[in-house]
Amino acid sequence: MRVVYHLPLSPFSRKVRLVLKEKGLDFDLKVERVWERRPEYLALNPAGQVPVLVDANGLTIVDSWAIVEYLDEIYPDRRMLGFDxxxxxxxxxxxxxxxxxxxxxxxxxxxxxxxxxxxxxxxxxxxxxxxxxxxxxxxxxxxxxxxxxxxxxxxxxxxxxxxxxxxxxxxxxxxxxxxxxxxxxxxxxxxxxxxxxxxxxxxxxxxxxxxxxxxxxxxxxx
Missing domain, CATH: 1.20.1050.10 (Glutathione S-transferase Yfyf (Class Pi); Chain A, domain 2)
Structure with a gap:
């Protein structure tokens, strides 16, 4: 199962969640209190920000723009960026x-x-x-x-x-x-x-x- 590390009032996290839902892709949510600077999370994203997507194949993608572009390329049936x-x-x-x-x-x-x-x-x-x-x-x-x-x-x-x-x-x-x-x-x-x-x-x-x-x-x- 893919996982999204997020904060409830992070607009960048919300953007990724909406794109995943619009594409019909299942995912689990994990709240990441970025101010705690957890070493395990910093290993995923040295910038210490949300969101981070760990895809079902184990690939980790950091930054909402990178995640959205990745999802549109891997799951193109419902494109979020447009068709031309x-x-x-x-x-x-x-x-x-x-x-x-x-x-x-x-x-x-x-x-x-x-x-x-x-x-x-x-x-x-x-x-x-x-x-x-x-x-x-x-x-x-x-x-x-x-x-x-x-x-x-x-x-x-x-x-x-x-x-x-x-x-x-x-x-x-x-x-x-x-x-x-x-x-x-x-x-x-x-x-x-x-x-x-x-x-x-x-x-x-x-x-x-x-x-x-x-x-x-x-x-x-x-």
Whole structure:
């Protein structure tokens, strides 16, 4: 059985979990408390980050991008990156947008400050960073609405890695109740469609000890 080492509110781990589910591949989950710096885990990934995939054949793949590319090559029946060069390029562009720009401008300022800081014993959250994250997310939700108005899914006609990457980050922020859905109905409509997919439901069951999500988090109809 393949194994995914993850953290519940790691968007990069969520991305890999969604891709595996969309491909219909079974896997076990193991929570890895990366702040503990376990020697056994560092032997798998010297960077000490999640996710890590240990495939059923024993191969270890590190980094969410490497894992997704590997899965699309080994299990091509349900491609997440698209079926032609143009769609793959657009999918990669948007996935990089959310893994890079959104992560720096929103995820780090909200999820890291509110959740990860306490595990790393880094003191109180930075209120300025939290305010900045709450401001920045509006721009990204506007961009999602812009894409959703012009395409069936963010990357084009097919649900794929662009949607998965965006939803992985947004779902982590939504766990904290920090997504202003009422101000962004078009983005909300897109997210409702994503989180209604069977692959997404296990993520909605994730919980962080001492930090319950808001009531709407697991509600498929908000």
């Amino acid at each position: 060069p143009a769609s793959r390029a657009e999918t990669r562009r948007l996935a990089a947008w959310f893994d890079g720009k959104f992560y720096v401008e929103v995820t780090l300022n909200l999820v890291f400050e509110k959740v990860n800081r306490r595990f790393y014993n880094l003191g109180n959250p930075d209120s300025g960073a939290i305010r900045l994250g709450k401001q920045n997310i509006n721009y990204h939700l506007d961009y999602i609405a812009h894409l959703a108005e012009r395409r069936r899914w963010l990357g084009g006609d097919e649900f794929g890695l662009a949607d998965i990457t965006a939803a992985s980050h947004i779902s982590c922020v939504d766990y904290l109740g920090d997504v202003p859905w009422d101000a962004h109905p078009r983005a909300k409509d897109w997210y409702v469609r994503v989180k209604s997919r069977p692959s997404f439901r296990p993520l909605l069951a994730d919980h962080v000890a001492g930090m319950p999500p808001p009531p709407h988090y697991a509600d498929l109809d908000f």
